[in-house]
Amino acid sequence: MKSGRILLVLLLVASNLQAQTDLDVAFATWKNPSKSNAQRSEAYLDYIWDGYVYSNPDSAIILAEDLLLFAKKTKDRRITELAYNVQGVAYYVKGDNTRALERWNRSLKIATEIKHKSGISSSLTNIGNIYADEAQHDKALSYYKRGLVINKELDNKNGMAQSLSNIGSVYFAKKDYPKAREYFLEGSAIEEKSKYGVSNISLSNLGGVYSAQGDFPVALDYFERALAAAKVEGDVQGEALAFVGVGIVKYRQEAYTEAIAQFEVGYDILKEINALGDQKEACDFLYKSHRALGNNEVALEYLESFQKIDQELNREETAQQIQRMEFAEQTIRDSIYQVDKDRAIAEDHREEVRKKDRTRNWLMAGGLFVLLLAGSLFPRVRYIRRSKATLQVEKDRSENLLLNILPADIAAELKEKGSAEAKDFEQISILFTDFKGFTAASEKLSAQDLVAELNVCFGAFDNIMEKYGIEKIKTIGDAYMAAGGLTSSADSAKIRR
Numbered sequence: 001m002k003s004g005r006i007l008l009v010l011l012l013v014a015s016n017l018q019a020q021t022d023l024d025v026a027f028a029t030w031k032n033p034s035k036s037n038a039q040r041s042e043a044y045l046d047y048i049w050d051g052y053v054y055s056n057p058d059s060a061i062i063l064a065e066d067l068l069l070f071a072k073k074t075k076d077r078r079i080t081e082l083a084y085n086v087q088g089v090a091y092y093v094k095g096d097n098t099r100a101l102e103r104w105n106r107s108l109k110i111a112t113e114i115k116h117k118s119g120i121s122s123s124l125t126n127i128g129n130i131y132a133d134e135a136q137h138d139k140a141l142s143y144y145k146r147g148l149v150i151n152k153e154l155d156n157k158n159g160m161a162q163s164l165s166n167i168g169s170v171y172f173a174k175k176d177y178p179k180a181r182e183y184f185l186e187g188s189a190i191e192e193k194s195k196y197g198v199s200n201i202s203l204s205n206l207g208g209v210y211s212a213q214g215d216f217p218v219a220l221d222y223f224e225r226a227l228a229a230a231k232v233e234g235d236v237q238g239e240a241l242a243f244v245g246v247g248i249v250k251y252r253q254e255a256y257t258e259a260i261a262q263f264e265v266g267y268d269i270l271k272e273i274n275a276l277g278d279q280k281e282a283c284d285f286l287y288k289s290h291r292a293l294g295n296n297e298v299a300l301e302y303l304e305s306f307q308k309i310d311q312e313l314n315r316e317e318t319a320q321q322i323q324r325m326e327f328a329e330q331t332i333r334d335s336i337y338q339v340d341k342d343r344a345i346a347e348d349h350r351e352e353v354r355k356k357d358r359t360r361n362w363l364m365a366g367g368l369f370v371l372l373l374a375g376s377l378f379p380r381v382r383y384i385r386r387s388k389a390t391l392q393v394e395k396d397r398s399e400n401l402l403l404n405i406l407p408a409d410i411a412a413e414l415k416e417k418g419s420a421e422a423k424d425f426e427q428i429s430i431l432f433t434d435f436k437g438f439t440a441a442s443e444k445l446s447a448q449d450l451v452a453e454l455n456v457c458f459g460a461f462d463n464i465m466e467k468y469g470i471e472k473i474k475t476i477g478d479a480y481m482a483a484g485g486l487t488s489s490a491d492s493a494k495i496r497r
Contacts, residue, residue, distance in 0.1 A: 240269035
């Protein structure tokens, strides 16, 4: 046993040394001006991915800015796309889904414009992951399926298998187990033909589906195969999840003692790698299993551990919510900046018009010169007038954007001072509504019909809000949020659309 541990340590040391050597080579290539722009950017991407994205995502985000500057200097939009993509992954690792989504949308836009299909597929998949995390299943499916279409066009087997696995996971979350199994099986069939074979993730996914459907022998077979595959792949978390999967099957078979043995092994591994979300599930089943056996004291210990993990996860979620609020605040500030910028442009044009008017008057005094110059002057004035009209439209659009985000008094205060003071309200009423059966109904309607239906309903809500002086806060999907008692009666009539 001791010699085995020494060998393992030596292998780990050798692996780390090789990884560091690879990073040094990649960085040297990036710094070498004799290399082509493509070679340098690809090397730097490898340097960021392998050295920082998962271990130090903050540094990865900063390093990717260097890549964006390089892309701007070399006018290579593909490098820009890849830099935004890696930044999105780093933000995603940090748990900042808002900024990750923003970066991936930029990456998708550029990839679409330059027709970089593999980049489009990558961005679509990444964005789908965001919506899957937020339990917005229909949006996640839309992005995943678009990615699958492109992977099929490219005959990208790995991409196809990943897309199919992702789609299956969404259907599993929706508890549509037949659909989930269909996609999982199709994805694993593609993997089976590859030189690496079926991944432990795909095997665990299939084990989970069969377990949920009550086919326990088949589920156990898949989880055991997943455990073996995870050991070969060196996927410690995958190994832990396979143990937990077997434990769940045993728990559902009411073999609680066997279930506990499996859960404990998986739980110990998950604690070592600090996988809180998976720890929570394992801890929950350990509590339930011990309670079923009448081990109340042990069950209570696991219940307390479960609650601690839940609190930690809630703190992380709170931090993410704060990040989302900061992002929204920055969006508002950007809007205000754009309004001020439009005003400055409009003022410049007004000054130009005044100069042209003075010039026109002077020319008119010249009599004959008016006739000579009218042909060139009139189109110029007409152009300026059109420019003023265009700027006014853009200014109105910016003003409406602010009013669509904030109450009128706060928007005015932000434009005037650049910030808004917090206000206390002794008594307010908050309204949250959504439509019963909306998800089921949305599956039967086209996107156009669905949006039209929501517009009719929300328009009626807006009329009610305006009638009674209630402040509309936001709409999200089929949800409508409003608050009463926030504004004065004069401002309450300015309901945002």
